[in-house]
Amino acid sequence: GAVVSQHPSRVICKSGTSVKIECRSLDFQATTMFWYRQFPKQSLMLMATSNEGSKATYEQGVEKDKFLINHASLTLSTLTVTSAHPEDSSFYICSARADLIYGYTFGSGTRLTVV
Amino acid sequence: QKEVEQNSGPLSVPEGAIASLNCTYSDRGSQSFFWYRQYSGKSPELIMSIYSNGDKEDGRFTAQLNKASQYVSLLIRDSQPSDSATYLCAVNMSAGNKLTFGGGTRVLVKP
Numbered sequence: 626g627a628v629v630s631q632h633p634s635r636v637i638c639k640s641g642t643s644v645k646i647e648c649r650s651l652d653f654q655a656t657t658m659f660w661y662r663q664f665p666k667q668s669l670m671l672m673a674t675s676n677e678g679s680k681a682t683y684e685q686g687v688e689k690d691k692f693l694i695n696h697a698s699l700t701l702s703t704l705t706v707t708s709a710h711p712e713d714s715s716f717y718i719c720s721a722r723a724d725l726i727y728g729y730t731f732g733s734g735t736r737l738t739v740v
Numbered sequence: 741q742k743e744v745e746q747n748s749g750p751l752s753v754p755e756g757a758i759a760s761l762n763c764t765y766s767d768r769g770s771q772s773f774f775w776y777r778q779y780s781g782k783s784p785e786l787i788m789s790i791y792s793n794g795d796k797e798d799g800r801f802t803a804q805l806n807k808a809s810q811y812v813s814l815l816i817r818d819s820q821p822s823d824s825a826t827y828l829c830a831v832n833m834s835a836g837n838k839l840t841f842g843g844g845t846r847v848l849v850k851p
Binding site: 659674722728 | 789828838842
């Protein structure tokens with residue numbers, strides 16, 4: 626139980642374009658999902674908390690107009706990287722918490738490369 | 741002071757030995773603690789969660805929590821080469837339900 630699906634797993638885009646990443650909870654409802662970014666040889670850094678039916682909460686230093694988050698249903702959150710630049714190249718991972726037993730489950734991650 | 745601290749390693753362990761990983765946290769009100777394993781290029785996978793002081797065992801893994809000392813550890817018994825990975829300590833701090841991660845400890849198990 627407590628499976629989180631994330632797509633795409635890998636994407637290459639041109640500088641200036643936008644990329645959408647989807648995160649789905651497959652066997653549970655998630656009122657809250659979390660989006661992380663991980664640069665090489667670094668730990669996970671929380672970007673924002675996605676709340677179903679309301680605005681996302683962004684961590685300090687994360688541009689909300691650049692990283693658009695939509696959590697329109699209890700099983701789907703999307704992260705759109707707008708006007709992507711090479712410095713946005715990173716490993717983006719979503720997470721959700723089913724319950725106390727399973728803890729926080731992570732999606733498989735999306736490797737974004739901006740060229 | 742970082743909110744969650746881990747020794748970055750690498751921690752080199754002979755196959756069959758015990759690997760001991762440590763983690764300290766700053767928020768005394770933290771309630772939930774997690775250990776994740778992350779292979780290179782992959783997302784983290786949950787190994788253990790612990791909520792109460794003391795030890796919790798699951799197979800070859802034992803988590804230990806000491807809230808008074810703000811310290812959580814992970815022991816890996818009978819280490820295998822497949823245990824070579826980065827181990828992330830994560831804490832659910834008192835403010836909100838988000839996880840805060842340590843920098844991770846890289847473990848290398850040598851045959």
